[in-house]
Amino acid sequence: MRNIRRFWPLLALLVPLLFLGGCSQDDPAPDDDEPIVPLKLALSWSTYWGGSGGDGATRGNDLAVAPGGDIVVVGETQCPSFFLKNPVADVRQSFSKGFVTRFAAGGREVVSSTRIGSSGRYDWCTGVAIDAAGNALVVGQAGGDGFPLKNPLFSEFDFGDGRECGFLCSIPPQGGGLNFSTLIPQGVATAVAAGADGAIYLATVDNHVLKFSADGGRLLYDYLVSGNAAGTIIAAIAVDGSGRAWITGSADYGFSPLLNPLQPGSGFHGSDVLLARINADGTGLDFSTLLGGAGYDYGIRIALGADGAVFVVGSTNSGDFPVKNAATIGWGGDYDGLLLKVDPAIPRVVYATYVGGDWEDRGTGLAVTPGGEAWVAGLTTSHDLPVTGSYRDRLAGVKDAFIARLSADGSRWEAMSYFGGSQTSNHSEVGADWGNDLCLGTDGTIYMTGETYSSDFPLQDAIDPVYSLPKAFVTAFREKQ
Numbered sequence: 001m002r003n004i005r006r007f008w009p010l011l012a013l014l015v016p017l018l019f020l021g022g023c024s025q026d027d028p029a030p031d032d033d034e035p036i037v038p039l040k041l042a043l044s045w046s047t048y049w050g051g052s053g054g055d056g057a058t059r060g061n062d063l064a065v066a067p068g069g070d071i072v073v074v075g076e077t078q079c080p081s082f083f084l085k086n087p088v089a090d091v092r093q094s095f096s097k098g099f100v101t102r103f104a105a106g107g108r109e110v111v112s113s114t115r116i117g118s119s120g121r122y123d124w125c126t127g128v129a130i131d132a133a134g135n136a137l138v139v140g141q142a143g144g145d146g147f148p149l150k151n152p153l154f155s156e157f158d159f160g161d162g163r164e165c166g167f168l169c170s171i172p173p174q175g176g177g178l179n180f181s182t183l184i185p186q187g188v189a190t191a192v193a194a195g196a197d198g199a200i201y202l203a204t205v206d207n208h209v210l211k212f213s214a215d216g217g218r219l220l221y222d223y224l225v226s227g228n229a230a231g232t233i234i235a236a237i238a239v240d241g242s243g244r245a246w247i248t249g250s251a252d253y254g255f256s257p258l259l260n261p262l263q264p265g266s267g268f269h270g271s272d273v274l275l276a277r278i279n280a281d282g283t284g285l286d287f288s289t290l291l292g293g294a295g296y297d298y299g300i301r302i303a304l305g306a307d308g309a310v311f312v313v314g315s316t317n318s319g320d321f322p323v324k325n326a327a328t329i330g331w332g333g334d335y336d337g338l339l340l341k342v343d344p345a346i347p348r349v350v351y352a353t354y355v356g357g358d359w360e361d362r363g364t365g366l367a368v369t370p371g372g373e374a375w376v377a378g379l380t381t382s383h384d385l386p387v388t389g390s391y392r393d394r395l396a397g398v399k400d401a402f403i404a405r406l407s408a409d410g411s412r413w414e415a416m417s418y419f420g421g422s423q424t425s426n427h428s429e430v431g432a433d434w435g436n437d438l439c440l441g442t443d444g445t446i447y448m449t450g451e452t453y454s455s456d457f458p459l460q461d462a463i464d465p466v467y468s469l470p471k472a473f474v475t476a477f478r479e480k481q
Contacts, residue, residue: 039389039405039415042480044445045107047462048452049472051079058082058099060449060472062127062437066134066173069105069441073449073474074098074138076124077115083464086175087114089148098125098140100171105441107476108461112175118157120144127202129194131214134173139189139202142167152182153212153219164188166204170216180216195239203234209245209278221282226255231271236302238310243280248299248312250274251290260347261289270296275312275342287344293318297338301366301437303374309350310342311374313363316354325410326353328386337363337378341410351410357382361402365438365448372408377401377448379434380418390417391477392458397422397431401450403438403477421454424469433457433473446477 050058056079063073077099091097097117104111117123120143129137142165145157150169157165166184171177187206195201198214211220226232231252238246251274258264262275272292279286291297295318303311316338319331328336337355342348355363355376365377381399391403400420407414420433435450455467458475 051081074125119146325351377435389415401435
């Protein structure tokens with residue numbers, strides 16, 4: 001899996017938060033008399049995902065839910081026997097290829113499943129969004145010539161300067177072909193979002209934010225974020241109802257401009273969480289801030305609440321970040337997950353909290369309920385997570401995925417659970433599992449994807465029950481009554 005992970009560290013190190021002023025622990029505590037509603041997690045379904053022959057690694061990087069309830073998962077695979085149904089192109093397996101799989105609502109049937117890639121060495125999918133028609137908008141890296149294109153805006157792959165190429169494609173709900181597919185010369189695409197007006201927004205590893213028309217036929221803008229800051233990385237993107245693109249990632253002291261920053265004077269240590277907003281015309285930033293402590297802080301995922309609030313999840317090894325209304329006040333050492341909520345109207349930090357225990361923890365997945373509760377996924381090696389409402393209450397292997405829900409005011413964990421297996425044959429990663437993303441269905445189901453080395457990974461009604469080393473997983477949780 002070494003080659004598959006070449007791009008992942010760039011993303012999977014990203015996320016914290018800080019600020020001046022309103023970041024103290026002096027804010028009013030939540031009402032102790034407020035009734036706490038019990039929450040218990042249960043499995044709806046859970047499956048390995050990959051090939052049948054145990055002949056190559058697969059990982060799930062991102063997932064999204066379509067309007068009708070289908071679940072679309074994207075990632076990367078080295079498996080020649082990867083399951084195919086209604087593929088978009090005849091892609092021969094060599095090295096790593098991207099994959100896109102669409103499960104029917106309920107997880108009992110595969111609607112379509114395809115590899116996607118080129119004749120070059122390495123291709124993978126980094127992100128997916130769903131448009132109003134249910135099409136899957138997929139981005140990632142195109143490894144070389146021969147990538148499947150349809151009505152492309154950009155078709156030339158050879159740049160001659162060593163840069164790697166991104167791609168954007170649209171796959172219809174039943175698969176079997178492409179609505180459109182284009183290369184992205186501005187660099188490997190790290191994230192994608194669908195706007196309310198149907199426009200498509202994506203970010204690249206070279207710090208471009210691009211807006212395309214809904215049919216992929218026009219590039220509406222190309223905005224370069226802090227082009228002089230070599231330490232800037234954009235990891236995630238979201239779009240508000242006014243067509244403004246929010247981004248998160250990480251940046252160092254070279255980032256500019258800072259506009260209404262929440263923490264003036266940050267960015268003079270390793271790196272800080274970047275949170276910024278691009279105006280609707282794509283001509284510049286109208287808000288930007290760095291948030292961080294004395295260590296390295298990274299934003300990995302971003303989500304927008306129904307009330308306009310902005311949520312960021314990621315990781316930090318800063319022991320001095322000023323928590324606010326925090327469910328977990330103390331830094332556990334090593335890297336901890338990090339979760340923050342910002343009210344951009346003021347602007348102010350509503351809450352900021354560590355996520356984790358005394359060992360390594362990373363926040364990698366984020367989704368927000370209509371009521372403002374934040375669901376978080378990630379990985380942990382800690383034995384002392386503040387478990388509540390759990391599916392599993394202890395660490396099973398060397399690392400586990402975790403899933404958690406934070407209350408709307410940020411004051412308490414309403415759910416926190418380990419999730420993973422404990423057994424692996426002939427590998428050092430004994431029982432290693434990690435979550436890479438999660439999303440919410442309209443019925444409240446919580447979906448998570450990632451990667452597992454566990455031969456006893458928790459399965460239920462699995463489409464793919466056969467373990468091989470390692471495999472992607474797709475899991476659906478529900479709140480148990």
